[in-house]
Amino acid sequence: xxxxxxxxxxLCIGDELLIGQTVNTNAAWMGEQLSLVGIRPVLTRxxxxxxxxxxxxxxxxxxxVVLITGGLGPTKDDITKHVxxxxxxxKLVHNPAVEAHITALFTRMxxxxxxxxxxxxxxxxxxxxxxxxxxxxxxxxxxxFEREGRxxxxxxxxxYEMKGLMSVSVLPKLKERFRPSxxxxxxxxxxxxxxxxxxxxxxxxxxxxxxxxxxLAYLPSPGLVKLRLSTYAGKDPDEARxxxxxxxxxxxxxxxxxxxGEGHMRLEEAIGKLLKGQGSTLALAESCTGxxxxxxxxxxxxxxxxxxxxxxxxxxxxxxxELGIPSDMLELNGAVSQPVVERMAEGVRQALRSDWAVAxxxxxxxxxxxxxxxxxxxxxAVAGPHGVSSSMGVFMGTRELVIRRSxxxxxxxxxKRLLQLV
Numbered sequence: 156x157x158x159x160x161x162x163x164x165x166l167c168i169g170d171e172l173l174i175g176q177t178v179n180t181n182a183a184w185m186g187e188q189l190s191l192v193g194i195r196p197v198l199t200r201x202x203x204x205x206x207x208x209x210x211x212x213x214x215x216x217x218x219x220v221v222l223i224t225g226g227l228g229p230t231k232d233d234i235t236k237h238v239x240x241x242x243x244x245x246k247l248v249h250n251p252a253v254e255a256h257i258t259a260l261f262t263r264m265x266x267x268x269x270x271x272x273x274x275x276x277x278x279x280x281x282x283x284x285x286x287x288x289x290x291x292x293x294x295x296x297x298x299x300f301e302r303e304g305r306x307x308x309x310x311x312x313x314x315y316e317m318k319g320l321m322s323v324s325v326l327p328k329l330k331e332r333f334r335p336s337x338x339x340x341x342x343x344x345x346x347x348x349x350x351x352x353x354x355x356x357x358x359x360x361x362x363x364x365x366x367x368x369x370x371l372a373y374l375p376s377p378g379l380v381k382l383r384l385s386t387y388a389g390k391d392p393d394e395a396r397x398x399x400x401x402x403x404x405x406x407x408x409x410x411x412x413x414x415x416g417e418g419h420m421r422l423e424e425a426i427g428k429l430l431k432g433q434g435s436t437l438a439l440a441e442s443c444t445g446x447x448x449x450x451x452x453x454x455x456x457x458x459x460x461x462x463x464x465x466x467x468x469x470x471x472x473x474x475x476x477e478l479g480i481p482s483d484m485l486e487l488n489g490a491v492s493q494p495v496v497e498r499m500a501e502g503v504r505q506a507l508r509s510d511w512a513v514a515x516x517x518x519x520x521x522x523x524x525x526x527x528x529x530x531x532x533x534x535x536a537v538a539g540p541h542g543v544s545s546s547m548g549v550f551m552g553t554r555e556l557v558i559r560r561s562x563x564x565x566x567x568x569x570x571k572r573l574l575q576l577v
Contacts, residue, residue: 161333163189164218165199168209168225168235169312172201181224181317192326193335193387194220204232213242219305220329225312227295229278236282236298239309243300245284250296253287254279257294285309288324292316297324306332339392341399342374342383343406345413346422346567350375353382357409360402367398377556378563379422382406412576415567422566423451429573430461430511437569438509439465440478440499442490443517443533448562463507468499478502491516491528493536497545500538511572512538513565517550519557533561537572544568544577 165185171177179201186196197218202208204226213221226235240247254276278294281287288297288308293316300307308325310317329335345353350373354361361371367386374381384402388395407414415425430437439449449465452458468474471485479502480495488494496516504512517533524530529549536545546568550560571577 160195161193161220161329161335162197162218163194163220163222164197164216166209166212166216166221166223167199167201167312168204168223169201170203170232172225173203181312181314184314184318185222185224185321188321188326189220189222190338191340192330193337194329194333204234206234206238209235209238210242213238213307216307219333221305221307222325223307223309224317227278227309227311229272229294235309236280239285239298239300239307240282243282243284243302243307245282247280248283250279250281250287253281253289253296256289260294288320290316290320291323292319299325299328337388337392338385339388339395339399340383340385341403342381342418343403343414344416344418344420344422345380345382345410346378346415346563347413347571348380348410350380353380353410353413357406360405360409364402367402369398369402377552378560378567412571415570421451421455422563422570424455426452426566426570426573427455427458427461429570431457433573435510435573436461436463438463438503438507438512440503440512440514441465441467442469442474442499442515443519444515444558444562444565445469445519447558448513448515448565451562451566463509466503466506474499478506489528491518491532491534493534493545493547496534496536497538497543500536500543500545504538510540511569513569514538515561515565517557517561519554519561521554531557533557533564535561535565535568537565537568539572544572 165182167179167182172179182199189196200212202212223235226233257276257279281296282298286299288299290296290311293311293313295311297320298309310320354373364371369384369386372383374383384399386395386399415422441448446467452462466477468478471490474480474485475482478499480498484494484498496514499514499516500512503514514536515533518524518528518530520530531550533550534545534547536543548564550557
């Protein structure tokens with residue numbers, strides 16, 4: 156790690172962020188991008204459209220880089236550039252190039268130049284002492300300020316406009332200005348074990364990471380845990396990559412059955428690759444997941460090569476008529492049971508003539524649980540060329556989380572069968 160890493164703060168402006176009307180996805184994306192180029196995010200602030208709050212946040216900032224989003228629109232509550240002008244002791248001046256861009260933008264949208272509203276043209280008024288960053292995707296320009304070796308950058312709050320400016324202008328200029336030591340990441344994705352259990356299982360390996368100057372971050376989500384390995388590249392990126400790869404190889408040996416992919420790969424994509432590689436087809440029979448499992452499978456481009464279809468057998472009548480489950484089996488065991496879910500998987504496999512089939516049946520909640528089968532109880536079955544297997548889990552959380560976790564568990568069970576891990 157360099158003696159002093161370049162640090163960054165994110166200042167996100169907007170009443171809508173404070174009241175939850177808009178989710179602040181900008182801060183997460185900016186933090187990720189800064190980290191990838193070797194700039195260390197240290198703080199995120201969210202303030203409303205209030206002059207005193209914005210001014211206070213600017214005065215309290217201490218990082219090398221302060222990235223500001225929001226408050227650059229044409230309405231009266233958009234005050235960011237006015238506060239920045241005051242903070243940097245400058246004034247707003249007319250920028251002809253920005254006005255021409257705004258006029259051209261509205262012309263492309265079918266409005267004649269005379270129809271461009273004065274409020275929109277007011278966005279061509281920008282602080283005299285800033286470097287204007289052209290925004291090809293909107294009317295609000297980015298603004299770059301420097302003071303005592305520090306950089307302040309103001310960008311629109313609209314995510315795709317902010318991302319455009321960051322990618323085209325801000326990140327390249329920051330790299331040129333600070334020349335940070337780049338960070339190398341490798342993200343390994345796991346499923347089938349919770350964060351706490353996983354941490355215990357790989358504890359000794361994690362302790363040894365320090366010897367290679369590699370750090371580990373746990374990034375959990377429902378049913379999944381991402382393990383991000385990171386190190387500063389320094390003057391020898393190849394050597395840094397070797398250290399990361401060496402530790403990743405050791406991790407693969409420790410928990411091979413838990414790892415399904417790397418980077419941005421989703422579990423459903425990994426399943427698709429396996430099915431396509433084996434030339435196999437898949438069918439689904441869903442009860443408690445209500446089609447969500449099918450949604451995940453079909454969200455992968457090219458899934459038509461292996462996914463045949465499915466049956467959402469929510470009612471017992473559908474289980475009997477479409478999947479061939481005997482009524483006495485339902486009466487004796489209940490819909491949420493091992494015999495029923497196994498018969499669901501076999502039934503849909505036979506009906507749709509697929510190589511593999513997955514079935515789910517459970518109590519998603521918030522009602523419907525019993526002492527014997529509490530809310531969150533889900534049976535999953537996988538039927539394939541060599542028979543059917545099943546397992547029961549109790550998944551915690553809201554109805555949505557139970558459905559999500561059930562679907563992830565079902566996909567993972569199929570993955571392990573495809574890989575002959577069970």
